[in-house]
Amino acid sequence: xxxxxxxxxxxIGSVCAARLLEAGNEVAVLDDLSTGHRDAVPDEAEFIExxxxxxxxxxxxxxxxxxxxxxxxxxxGESMQDPGKYWHGNVLTSVRLLDAMxxxxxxxxxxxxxxxxxxxxxxxxxxxxxxxxxxxxYGATKLAIDHAITSYAKAHGLAATSLxxxxxAGAFDRFGERHVTExxxxxxxxxxxxxxxxxxxxxxxxxxxxxxxxVRDYIHVTDLAEAHLLAVAAAKPGTHGIxxxxxxxxxxxxxxxxxxxxxxxxDIPAKLAERRGGDPAVLVASSAAAQRELGWQPKHPDLxxxxxxxxxxxxxxxxx
Ligand code: UDP
Numbered sequence: 001x002x003x004x005x006x007x008x009x010x011x012i013g014s015v016c017a018a019r020l021l022e023a024g025n026e027v028a029v030l031d032d033l034s035t036g037h038r039d040a041v042p043d044e045a046e047f048i049e050x051x052x053x054x055x056x057x058x059x060x061x062x063x064x065x066x067x068x069x070x071x072x073x074x075x076x077g078e079s080m081q082d083p084g085k086y087w088h089g090n091v092l093t094s095v096r097l098l099d100a101m102x103x104x105x106x107x108x109x110x111x112x113x114x115x116x117x118x119x120x121x122x123x124x125x126x127x128x129x130x131x132x133x134x135x136x137x138y139g140a141t142k143l144a145i146d147h148a149i150t151s152y153a154k155a156h157g158l159a160a161t162s163l164x165x166x167x168x169a170g171a172f173d174r175f176g177e178r179h180v181t182e183x184x185x186x187x188x189x190x191x192x193x194x195x196x197x198x199x200x201x202x203x204x205x206x207x208x209x210x211x212x213x214x215v216r217d218y219i220h221v222t223d224l225a226e227a228h229l230l231a232v233a234a235a236k237p238g239t240h241g242i243x244x245x246x247x248x249x250x251x252x253x254x255x256x257x258x259x260x261x262x263x264x265x266x267d268i269p270a271k272l273a274e275r276r277g278g279d280p281a282v283l284v285a286s287s288a289a290a291q292r293e294l295g296w297q298p299k300h301p302d303l304x305x306x307x308x309x310x311x312x313x314x315x316x317x318x319x320x
Contacts, residue, residue, distance in 0.1 A: 001232065003025050013031070014042065037178065072089070072142075073141075102156050108232055116138055119134045126286060157238045161242075167246075169186050170305065186307060203275055207282075218251055227243070247298055
């Protein structure tokens with residue numbers, strides 16, 4: 001298939017673009033490089049530098065079989081301080097993309113949605129029919145896009161799938177996580193091991209979990225990419241499938257830090273800090289629907305593989 005990957009210079013977009021190419025697809029990447037990196041775009045992909053809202057129409061007029069839409073603003077804290085950036089950058093941009101797809105008859109869409117659409121869960125593991133009550137603007141914008149996709153799919157016959165990611169980790173080949181503003185736990189912990197940071201902070205240890213720290217569901221980025229390949233192939237016209245993607249197993253902040261100590265051989269000092277606002281105690285996905293309907297099965301559910309692959313990636317870049 002001929003596929004457009006928006007945000008293909010970012011972490012998850014670049015891994016998916018690489019896997020789509022390996023699977024024999026033709027890939028064009030559209031990315032404005034606001035947070036992505038030009039050298040993260042796979043060599044075999046065509047690269048178009050530009051804003052999705054501005055370029056989608058011209059690019060899709062060339063004729064594509066589908067779009068994988070990763071391009072987004074994704075910092076929770078920033079979304080609370082500068083919501084306009086998220087409503088414009090995520091929602092308005094995505095609606096422009098949907099309009100361009102409609103104009104040019106692009107039949108398939110796979111959208112990067114998020115566990116943040118659910119907010120504080122009433123029950124774990126979280127299933128797709130759980131209430132969607134996002135606790136931050138980032139999650140609210142992703143949920144709004146999901147609603148827009150549902151209505152475009154119904155009205156205009158789009159074959160759409162939203163994949164709601166939980167905590168993505170690991171790396172694939174030369175593609176990995178390298179945000180300029182890093183807020184995620186595993187990369188921050190690995191920065192301590194690299195000597196780029198003195199210690200890691202643990203945001204609260206008085207949560208109702210086994211060791212008092214927050215529990216999250218980590219998924220290997222290559223397992224996530226596999227779900228995208230399956231979703232592109234399985235999409236049905238006029239329907240919008242929504243699937244959670246996680247391991248179904250949670251790991252606490254302390255377990256993650258311990259795994260990083262083991263893999264890196266560094267002692268990684270950790271200091272207790274205040275709770276971070278808006279953090280639910282436990283976020284664990286039920287991926288039963290993705291397994292049943294997409295035939296998806298995570299192949300690297302163990303934390304050691306995820307941390308090990310992330311470590312190989314960051315240590316390699318740092319020249320260790
Ligand atoms: N966390 C932490 N210290 C950090 C960064 C994150 O204790 O320096 C915690 C955070 O409170 C959450 C978990 O690690 O419970 C995962 O956070 P991350 O930002 O990686 O992902 P999120 O679950 O927010 O999407």
